[in-house]
Amino acid sequence: MASSADVAPAADVLPVADFQRYLLSTCMPLFGEGSALSVDSFKASLEDAEATITLDQFVSDSATRVLQVHCYPARANDDSPMDGSSYRVRVNLGIEYAPGKKSGHDVVCFIKRFSAPLAKDQTLNHQLQIMTLGLGTSAEGDKTDSDTATSSSGENTEEEDEDRGNLLSVVYNYVHQSFTPLVNEYSKVHMPQSDMTNLSEGTRGLPAIRRRMKELELALLQYQQNIEIPEVNLIFHPVIQQAATLVREKGVLIDVEALGLEDKVNDVVFVNTIQGGVSKWIKEIQKVTRLVNEPLPGTAMQEINFWCDLNRALLAVQEKLKSPEVEITLAVLQRAKRYLATVSFSTDHGLGPALQQVSSVMTLMKEFPMNSILSATDINQLNQGVTLVFTHLKKIRVADSYNLSRLLHLVEVMSSDLTQQVISLLRVYSLIEIPFNQFEQLISSCKELFTNWHRQVATLYDLTKELFKRRGGSINTEKLPMLSELQMEHVAIEERLMELYEFREQHEKLRDVIQRVLGGSNTIGLDETRGGDSTNDALTEINSAYAQLNSLDPLDVSGEGMTAWKNLRKAYDLCIDRVEGRIINSLTSRLSATSNADEMFRVFSKYNALFFRPRIRSAVQQFQMQLIENVKEDVSSLQAKFRAHYAYSEASRTSKLRDIPPIAGAVMWAKQIERKLKMLLSRVESVLGVGWEQHVEGKALKAAAEAFIAKLNPQLIFDQWVNDLASMPIFDIKNIILNIVTEDTPKGEKKKLVVAFNQQIVTLFKEVRNLEWLGYRVPFTLKMIAEDAKSKYPFAMSLDASLKTYTSTCRRIQPIFEALTAAYVREVRATIGKTFTKGNEMRWHADGLGEYVTDLATKVERLHDKVDDLLQKTSDIDTLLESVRTSSDFQAGDVQTVLVKIQAHVDELSLAGYANLNVFVKNLNTLISEILGK
Known part of the structure; x- marks a missing residue:
């Protein structure tokens, strides 16, 4: 450059x-x-x-x-x-x-x-x-697309009108058809929506440039569309003009004598002339005042500009009527006693009522934000503009002179303006070719726009009905149309956009599903021998079918546009039908080749994404019913298993082996059944596809499954368990650790020493542990009881083991050994007796509980060991004595050997510290003497 x-x-x-x-x-x-x-x-x-x-x-x-x-x-x-x-x-x-x-x-x-x-x-x-x-x-x-209004004031020449209209039309065409679209296309390339963060400083100004271009285009269009308000031209008599000059230049009072018009008052010709002029004034002013009944123009801006221009024209007329020329003319007529002319002038021109009406209307039309709609550069701005406009329209409350039916008609006209603006903004996009995610965002913005519009219209209509009742709704008042009777032009483009969105969504979904379901080298696609190649063929054919729509103008909602849309949709559907036909053949052949239900489920789970297509769904209906029956049978089997109850199930026996308490086991069992039921329902989804609940068979199965799940609810088992625990004895750590109970035996009542620790408490803390692991919130009181029981459980088990060992050991002590073990038995009994010492009982909360339990266990273990050792040694002595008793050829030396061995055992007993050993030795010596004497 x-x-x-x-x-x-x-x-x-x-x-x-x-x-x-x-x-x-x-x-x-x-x-x-x-x-x-x-x-x-x-x-x-x-x-x-x-x-x-x-x-x-x-x-x-x-x-x-x-x-x-x-x-x-x-x-x-x-x-x-x-x-x-x-x-x-x-x-x-x-x-x-x-x-x-x-x-x-x-x-x-x-x-x-x-x-x-x-x-x-x-x-x-x-x-x-x-x-x-x-x-x-x-x-x-030239007739441009601006549809310029042609109302003329009658003052400009025909050449000037043609000159102005044509020049502005040319400038408007350049801006509208060339400059603005060029800037928009430039913005699409240099300011893509997907990369707004990496823009240069120059590029960041493009939105402002676009908006200014839009405002220029709008200003040019509005200038051409304005309805011309005729200029009021009041013609004054030369004599009156001369008198008015004196008033202005010399400050003469407006008085007939002061102005030297006494002679003119009596001049009939002069008075008739100015009276005729006043009559013309009335007609001239009425050209403006009668415009208040002008019908609504073609666009909203024309309506707004019409009232603004009319207001300015009426104010200008009001200023002219205050001029000296008018006042002098009326003074002359008054002096000439032409009262009818002056009164007629004051009442017939209608300026006062017109000014009052227009002043009321201007509370609505003043600062009307219609440009926020017409100059919007994107759909979001357009949506904001709609909100601003309808917020402003609520000023109809104070604009009493603005007809309510005209207001609703204005809304209809605004709908037309909205339609043109939506089409203009969307025209810069190729709605058929842009990526679907961008298209989806665009349509989402349009949905918000149209939803906002309908909401705002409904609110305004309610306000209009309220005002209609408040204003009286008299016979002379035009009846309001129903909301449904309003002719909203944008509805056609709204419906087209929604149809296009649904069409593109279905197309993208089909492409996605075919790529996902039939793609991949290990996938059997449309042709089992070709694999992925046939998938590519299907995608190519679908894309080709969609490419037919590239020639369509999706924003054309005329009769021709509707016909073109229907014809292209029909051609697209024919191509898709061929692809679906091949998919159906492949799917049915694979289902027919399956040997069991599991294989059929696998095929369905792979292809179910395609079931949103009605033809494919109906083609596999026979196989679906077969699998649904299998699912029903499995559900019935689960119901029978549940009715058999957990206590009699194999799961209950397995839980006992794994030390799982009954309530936790029942909850796990119910959850297991529920999980299997949900797996069966997922199989139903794989068979019937997404939305299977709406299917006839699926709906019945869903209802049965929900009823079953309600019965399976593990929360019910948990709640029942909590309620049952309310009647269970509570573990109190203040109780003594041992207790004496009476048992009924065949020989009568028998006292028994037991540990004062309820086994249900043991089960409780196991239940709490497992239920918390399963995610249940156990009540705090039960949790605290379980914690206490858990902390004392090892001591209880140790005490129980000690008592059982002590009891069994005492049963093994023979009367002959009682003297030998008396000391050990006595110390155990003394330790147990501490528990029952009045005022010093051993309780579960005692600080020395651990030491006591350990001490008792040690003493019982020592008693047990001493008894075992004593029984072993006495058994050996008995064996030696029996060998002497039964031997017939025992020699003196053999006897001596036996006696030495017996003495060794006795020495060991003596070294072991058994009490009263002398008594045992004395009895043993007596027994040996008896044997040797024989």
Whole structure:
């Protein structure tokens, strides 16, 4: 790109003659070559001396960057060209605009791209930009998409109207059709929604540029759409004007005598003349005041601008009626006793009521935020604009003069404006081709917009009904239409967008499912021998079917657009039907080849994602019913197992072996059944697909399963256990540790020493431990009892073992040994007796409990060992004595040996510290003597 300092040498500047030929070849097709404008006439105009100087300056001067070429009809007083052409051509530098051009005045504007002379070694297309500007309409006039309102005040000439409308239409077309879309496309490339964090400083200003472009476009459109309010032109009599001049210049009071109009009061012709003028004033003012009953225009901005302009016009009329000319005229008529004329003027022009009505309406129309909708650059801004507009519309409460039915009609018109704005904003996207996640976000914003609109309309309608009742709803008041009767134009585009979203969602889901279900090298796809290749073929065919919609304009909701949408949908469905047909053949062949229910379940679990397609779902219905029956049988089996009760189940016996208490075991058992039931239900989902609960068979199975799960609820077992514990004896750590109980035996009652520790307490802390592990919240009191019992449980078990050992050991002591073990038995009994010592009982909370339990266990163990040792040694002695008693040839030496061995055992007993050993030895000696004596 060249800069302003890049000025080419004179030798490199484009010759003027070459530039003239370029203008001739470029402009003639634009102006229209024919009888009206000939090539020779155009060429002669360009070669004119004045035109040549102008063209030379444009070509060679770096500072001159704009050239205009005008083509316009020759005026009657213009010198006709020599060739007789009815059109003239002229050129000028810079931008020139003169109002009042005649129809057919066309302008082509050439703009240099760079501040430099035109170089002859570069093509002019790269050095110039060309714009066409029509300053007037041709024969039929240009009709742009702005639908400009054509109400005229009657004061401007026809040429000026054509001039203004055509020029603004051209500028609007450039902005609307070229500049704004170009900026939008530039923004899409340089400011993508997916990467808003890595934008340069220049790029960050693009949203502001887009908004300003939108505001410019809107301003141009509104200027063309404004309804012209006729200007009130009050014509005054020259004599009255002279008198008014005296009032203004010399401050003379408005008085007939002071103004020298006494003679005129008696001049009938003069009075009749000014009275006729007053009558014309009434008609002139009524042209404005009667506009209050004008029907609603085509757009919301036209309505807003209409009331604003009407308000300004009425205020201007009010100011004119305060002028000296009006006051002097009315004073003359009053002095001439033309009372009817003055009274008629005051009552007939209707300015007061009109001002009052418009003033009330202006509370609603003033600062109306319609631009927040019309200048929005994205859907979110549009949604915010809708909220602002409807919030403003609540001012209808104080705008008593604004008709309520007109307000609802305004909402309908706003719906039309909303439709155009939504289409305009969505037009920059290719709704068929953009990625689905971006499309989904866009549609989500549209859903929020339309939901907000309907909510706001419903709220406004309720307010309107309330105001209708408050204002009386008289016979003269137009009846309000029903909310459902309002014609909202945006509904069509809303329905189309929702249909398009549903269509694209189904398409993306189908593509996803086919890729996931049929993709992969180990997957049997549409063709079992081709695997992944057939998956690619299916995806290609689906994509091709979708590609047919690329030619569709999804925002066209006209009759032709609806037909095109239906036809393309039908073509798409035909392609998808072929793909579904191959999938159905593959699926049914695989299901038919299965040998058992488990294999069939595996096939269904793989393909069930495809069951959202009605054809595929109906094709496998026979296999589904077969598997559903299997599931029903399994559910019935679980129900029978539950009815058999946990106590009689194999799980109960297994739990006992694993030291799992009964309640925790029952809870685990119920959870296990529930888990199996849920697994069966997941199998149902794999068979019937997502939403299986809505299926006829699935609904019945779901109801039965929910009823079964309600009975299985482990919480019920837990709650019942908590309630039962309320009647169970509570473990009290203040109780003594041992207790004497009476047992009934065949020989009568018998006292028994037991540990004062309830076995249910043992079960309790085991239950608490397992239930907490299962996630249940055990009541605090039970938890504390279990904790206490758990801490004392080892002592209780040790005491119980000691008592059992002591009892069994005492039963083994024979009367002959009682003397020997008396000391050990006595110390055990003394230790046990401490428990029952009055005032010093051993209790579970005692600090010395551990020492006591250990001491008792030690003494019982010693008693047990002494008794075992005594019994062993006495058994050996008995064996030796028996050998002597039964031997017939025992020699003296053999007897001596036996006696030595017996003495050794006796010595061991003596060394072991047995008490009363002398008694035992005496009895033993007596026994030996008896044996030897025999």
